[in-house]
Amino acid sequence: MKRDYLPLLLIPALAAAAFPLVGSWSSWVTLSVAGLAMGLMIFIMASGLTLTFGLMDVLNFGHGAFIAIGAFVAASVMLALGTWMGADSLWLNLAAIGLAILAAMAVSGGLGLAFERVIVRPVYGQHLKQILVTTGGLIVAEQLLKLIWAPDQITLTRPAALRGAILLGDVAIEKYRLLAMAVGLVVFAALTLTLARTRIGLLIRAGVENGEMVESLGYRIRRLFVGVFVVGSALAGLGGAMWGLYQETITAAIGAQVIVLVFIVIIIGGLGSVGGCFVGAILVGLTANYIGFLAPKVALGSNILLMALILLWRPQGLYPVAKR
Amino acid sequence: MKILRSILSDDLPRSRWLTLVLLAILIGLAVAPFAFPGAKSLNVAARICVFIVLAASFDLLLGYTGIVSFAHTMFFGIGAYGVAIALTKLGASWTSVAIGVGSGLALAIVLAVLIGLFSLRLRTIFFAMITLAVASAFAILASQLSDITGGEDGLNYRLPELLRPSFRPWEGMTGRLIDYYIVYGVSLALVLGLLRIVNSPFGSVLMAIRENPFRAEAIGYRTVVYRTLASCIAAAAAALAGALLALWSAQASPDTTLSFDIMVDILLMVVIGGMGTIYGPAIGAVVLVLAQNYLQALLGDRWLLWLGVAFILCVYFFPTGIVGRLRRR
Numbered sequence: 335m336k337r338d339y340l341p342l343l344l345i346p347a348l349a350a351a352a353f354p355l356v357g358s359w360s361s362w363v364t365l366s367v368a369g370l371a372m373g374l375m376i377f378i379m380a381s382g383l384t385l386t387f388g389l390m391d392v393l394n395f396g397h398g399a400f401i402a403i404g405a406f407v408a409a410s411v412m413l414a415l416g417t418w419m420g421a422d423s424l425w426l427n428l429a430a431i432g433l434a435i436l437a438a439m440a441v442s443g444g445l446g447l448a449f450e451r452v453i454v455r456p457v458y459g460q461h462l463k464q465i466l467v468t469t470g471g472l473i474v475a476e477q478l479l480k481l482i483w484a485p486d487q488i489t490l491t492r493p494a495a496l497r498g499a500i501l502l503g504d505v506a507i508e509k510y511r512l513l514a515m516a517v518g519l520v521v522f523a524a525l526t527l528t529l530a531r532t533r534i535g536l537l538i539r540a541g542v543e544n545g546e547m548v549e550s551l552g553y554r555i556r557r558l559f560v561g562v563f564v565v566g567s568a569l570a571g572l573g574g575a576m577w578g579l580y581q582e583t584i585t586a587a588i589g590a591q592v593i594v595l596v597f598i599v600i601i602i603g604g605l606g607s608v609g610g611c612f613v614g615a616i617l618v619g620l621t622a623n624y625i626g627f628l629a630p631k632v633a634l635g636s637n638i639l640l641m642a643l644i645l646l647w648r649p650q651g652l653y654p655v656a657k658r
Numbered sequence: 659m660k661i662l663r664s665i666l667s668d669d670l671p672r673s674r675w676l677t678l679v680l681l682a683i684l685i686g687l688a689v690a691p692f693a694f695p696g697a698k699s700l701n702v703a704a705r706i707c708v709f710i711v712l713a714a715s716f717d718l719l720l721g722y723t724g725i726v727s728f729a730h731t732m733f734f735g736i737g738a739y740g741v742a743i744a745l746t747k748l749g750a751s752w753t754s755v756a757i758g759v760g761s762g763l764a765l766a767i768v769l770a771v772l773i774g775l776f777s778l779r780l781r782t783i784f785f786a787m788i789t790l791a792v793a794s795a796f797a798i799l800a801s802q803l804s805d806i807t808g809g810e811d812g813l814n815y816r817l818p819e820l821l822r823p824s825f826r827p828w829e830g831m832t833g834r835l836i837d838y839y840i841v842y843g844v845s846l847a848l849v850l851g852l853l854r855i856v857n858s859p860f861g862s863v864l865m866a867i868r869e870n871p872f873r874a875e876a877i878g879y880r881t882v883v884y885r886t887l888a889s890c891i892a893a894a895a896a897a898l899a900g901a902l903l904a905l906w907s908a909q910a911s912p913d914t915t916l917s918f919d920i921m922v923d924i925l926l927m928v929v930i931g932g933m934g935t936i937y938g939p940a941i942g943a944v945v946l947v948l949a950q951n952y953l954q955a956l957l958g959d960r961w962l963l964w965l966g967v968a969f970i971l972c973v974y975f976f977p978t979g980i981v982g983r984l985r986r987r
Contacts, residue, residue, distance in 0.1 A: 393783050393786075395786075453970065456974060457974075461781075461782060461783050462724055462726065462782070463973055463977075465726045465786050466925070466929060466973045467970055467973050467974070469922075469925060470967075470969040470970040470973060471966075471970065473922055473962065473965075473966035473969065474963060474966035474967060477960065477962050477963035477966060478963065481960065590794075590918060593790075594790060594791050594794045594795075597787040597788075597790060597791050598791050600787075601784065601787055601788065601791075605784075631799075632799070632802075635798075637791075638791060638792055638795045641788070641791065642776060645776055649779065650780065
């Protein structure tokens, strides 16, 4: 199979095009790093959604609920571990964040299991009902969140070690963004390696191509799908936790805010494609930051424009998944 | 009887109970200003009229064409802001109302065509996602461009003199009443118009596309064209509903016209009332607006939770909603 590198070139092209507009070298680097960090966080949240779609043709409009739940669980854990978070050691800080993230992933993964069983399973293959029922699930989940964590917002402060910026010459790079980038790259590497090099990954890829064939070879694609759904929900929880810590305030609407970017990303990338999702997420992150700097009022609109341009070029998204 | 048949486009309620409920709504809303005096109940009645149109136009998409749009509130908001901006900038006259309605309608239709051509060629799931993205971008844009839209606070403006509460042509008649009956009459006409559309040959094509788009295409109907047309009609009706709301409430803000909560309300109305019936969404709108205004105190904060559960159960077990239940007897 010939590799298609054209969409990848879009990323440097976009960054290069933004350079003369931004003007100064140092703010350009800062913006690019911010864009990459934001893009990678969105990628974490979007990857699970695009995989479930690719594998089982299920689009979960309730995905935002897992993002929100991840953010809330992580925030609660971090608040409970206040002494670790306030400590002066980077390792204690990271341990607190790590625990919070694990808790967030566990809770949203568990909820994903329940969500799949109760809400999604009865409507396989019926798109209209899927959209309706998962939206219903989103409504219920958002109300439950308000019930448990009260309607007001939670304010989080990042630990001292992750506050502020590193100065490289006259370029300032926020420390937390580096952490977000590292986590995002690890998730991307883990996902690509799993998909490309393991037996499970092979089955998932085969399932995306032709589910019936995989089933007739004796594999239970249903079980595989539940697994992917749970992992996708857990990743949404992870992304939500990272995003919450990035924003430093968490409201029940956090899922609804981010899910819009997530949808734009998976449309740009091509529904079902992890690689496309990665490229799309970085494009969206960069655009949001460059435009946010140049013309803050139209930032979200610029992402819609980006989506429209890419759909004009490739109507199915950057990397269309073959059969659909 | 024959006249009634042609007014309802030969789409009779086909159930005694449904007929009774619809008659109760029709007459109840007609006599609301006298039967339930008070500013609040009149306001509730006007909102019911507006939301009946909004939900019925959404049903044209969801129930008849089988596509889910999350941008319906965007079109609603465009209609409302069209009138609001025109009345604010051009003064309280009927010409500005006409300009506002006209430009709102035009913008709504242009946007609907653009979104449709971009996303309806592929799969309906694209449409759902893209409308969601576009609508939320629009809502943010509306709250950012505060010079034009008044930002988060929205716009407050004066209505034409005929519609002001202070206008009293004779004893017992006020501008508010005239305003209410304009809202009522236009809403009724719009609902009957939608009923006419879904029962026309065009409506049959939409239902054919809903049942099997591939076969509809094979028979020779360009599904993209029909879906886009349906979404334009729905957008236009939603914009008119928004204009009515703006003419009634003398204010337009992101919360009351563009927010995702309203989109959720519309979904609940259509699904609980009964998709693909036009009558169902009307009943759903009455139930939901009444519940929002009078039951919220009773059920507390959790009522949206229970409605969400009811919504999911409806999709699974009663996909035809209240109307389907009533018709089955």
